Amino acid sequence: MRIEFFNPARICASGQIFRMYPISNGVFDVYSADRRVRLSVTEHADDEADRRITEVEFSCSEDEFQTYWRRFFDLDRDYISILKRIPDDDAFLKAASEYGFGIRVLHQELWETMVSFIISQQKQIPSIRSCIEGLCERFGEEKEDEFGKWHAFPTPGAIAKGGVQGLKGLSLGYRERYIYETAVQYLEHGMSQEKLEGMTYDQAKKYLKSFTGIGEKVANCILLFSAGFTDAFPIDTHIKDILYREYCSMKSIRRQETLTLSDYEALARKHFACYSPDRGLIQQWIFAYEINQSIS
DNA sequence: ACCCAGGTGCTGC
DNA sequence: GCAGCACATGGG
Numbered sequence: 001m002r003i004e005f006f007n008p009a010r011i012c013a014s015g016q017i018f019r020m021y022p023i024s025n026g027v028f029d030v031y032s033a034d035r036r037v038r039l040s041v042t043e044h045a046d047d048e049a050d051r052r053i054t055e056v057e058f059s060c061s062e063d064e065f066q067t068y069w070r071r072f073f074d075l076d077r078d079y080i081s082i083l084k085r086i087p088d089d090d091a092f093l094k095a096a097s098e099y100g101f102g103i104r105v106l107h108q109e110l111w112e113t114m115v116s117f118i119i120s121q122q123k124q125i126p127s128i129r130s131c132i133e134g135l136c137e138r139f140g141e142e143k144e145d146e147f148g149k150w151h152a153f154p155t156p157g158a159i160a161k162g163g164v165q166g167l168k169g170l171s172l173g174y175r176e177r178y179i180y181e182t183a184v185q186y187l188e189h190g191m192s193q194e195k196l197e198g199m200t201y202d203q204a205k206k207y208l209k210s211f212t213g214i215g216e217k218v219a220n221c222i223l224l225f226s227a228g229f230t231d232a233f234p235i236d237t238h239i240k241d242i243l244y245r246e247y248c249s250m251k252s253i254r255r256q257e258t259l260t261l262s263d264y265e266a267l268a269r270k271h272f273a274c275y276s277p278d279r280g281l282i283q284q285w286i287f288a289y290e291i292n293q294s295i296s
Numbered sequence: 297a298c299c300c301a302g303g304t305g306c307t308g309c
Numbered sequence: 310g311c312a313g314c315a316c317a318t319g320g321g
Contacts, residue, residue: 015302121303127319128302173317178304215304236302260311287302 005079006054007102008039014103014288016225018116018129019136019153030072033109034141034152035060037069054102059146074104082278092246093286100285106225110193111186112153113226118178118213120221125291127171134170138162159183178213185211196227204229216261224280231277235264238290239283243267 008028012020019031026041038059058065070076083101086093119131132153139154139162159166160183167176185191196204204227208219220234235243243264244256268279275282 117302118304120301122301122316123318124301124320171318173319174304174315175317213304217303221302234302237300238302262311291302 001056001058003054003056003075004052005102006056006073006075006104008041008054008056010100010103010288011106013292014100014284015125015291016221016284017106017108018125018132019112029147031150031153032068032072033112034143035064035068036143036145036150037064038147052101071107074107077104079104079281082275082281085275086282092242093282096286096289097282099289099292103285103288105230105281105284107228108226109153110191110196110222110226111156113222114182114186114208114211114214115153115159115179117218117221117225118182119172119175121175121213121218131171135159135167138170139166156183156186160187175213181212182214193227201229201231205232224283230280233268233272233279233283235261235268236287238287238294239268240264242286242290243271247271 008020009022011017012022012028017030021029023029023038026043028039028041030037030039040057040059042055044053044055058069060069083097086097088094115135116128116132120128123131135154136151139158140151141155143150143152159179162180164176164180167179170176172179196207199207201223204223205216205219208214208222209216214222217234217236220232223229224232224234233239240256240259244251244259244267247267247270248254248256248259272279272282
């Protein structure tokens with residue numbers, strides 16, 4: 001099928017999903033909870049306009065595509081109209097959004113997203129990936145499909161049953177307790193994706209922050225990457241760097257180390273409020289751009 | 297031996 | 310509300 005604004009390679013490297021892997025040229029495996037799908041992408045090199053369209057083949061059935069992956073990849077949103085709102089005088093954002101062309105903000109499964117971003121704190125992306133792989137191998141149901149064997153993401157029940165001790169040896173460090181307690185709380189609360197999505201942004205964030213190991217930043221990631229709150233704007237170290245370097249007008253009198261979280265929130269409000277209610281999509285483009293600049 | 301990574305919890309003011 | 314510190318682990 002032909003999709004406008006869809007670049008799996010960039011999504012893969014955007015830091016919002018950890019179980020998406022490039023297999024070979026134009027082929028990607030995407031895992032979500034107890035599903036996986038293979039994407040085969042063929043570039044359109046014909047004319048200029050066609051380069052913005054991607055031809056993608058999904059390995060799943062038409063029914064599974066319609067009922068799950070279509071929403072997962074956020075394929076029904078008009079990203080082009082959001083791009084058009086970026087003013088020419090913001091050179092940084094122009095460049096970031098050019099890099100981010102084709103990066104959609106995914107609608108991932110709630111429990112997996114909660115655990116993934118609890119793990120993400122104070123870790124680099126490759127390390128987050130291997131922690132999650134370790135969890136899946138130890139606690140995830142073994143599955144097999146036309147492409148071979150693999151493991152589902154563990155259920156909260158499986159984690160809770162294993163206890164904190166069950167999480168040893170996976171390089172989770174102090175996050176072991178966070179993950180175990182969140183699993184127990186998830187079950188106790190009867191937490192669910194529908195429940196969270198039915199709340200307002202403030203209610204949902206407050207609820208998420210009541211789980212052990214979920215604070216302001218991780219809550220915003222979950223709201224953005226799983227619960228469809230496209231206005232959520234997670235502020236992490238990279239976003240702080242960007243806000244200071246590109247958007248702080250007081251660099252001469254304030255060193256970056258002296259800025260507090262509320263200073264950064266004020267900067268974000270001032271420069272990104274105009275993209276509401278889609279600030280999170282912008283956040284994702286500048287984040288992806290930043291982490292892929294810093295590699296070189 | 298440092299410093300940093302998609303931070304959070306806890307304490308004390 | 311805000312600052313200061315401990316918290317594992319791996320990589321530069």
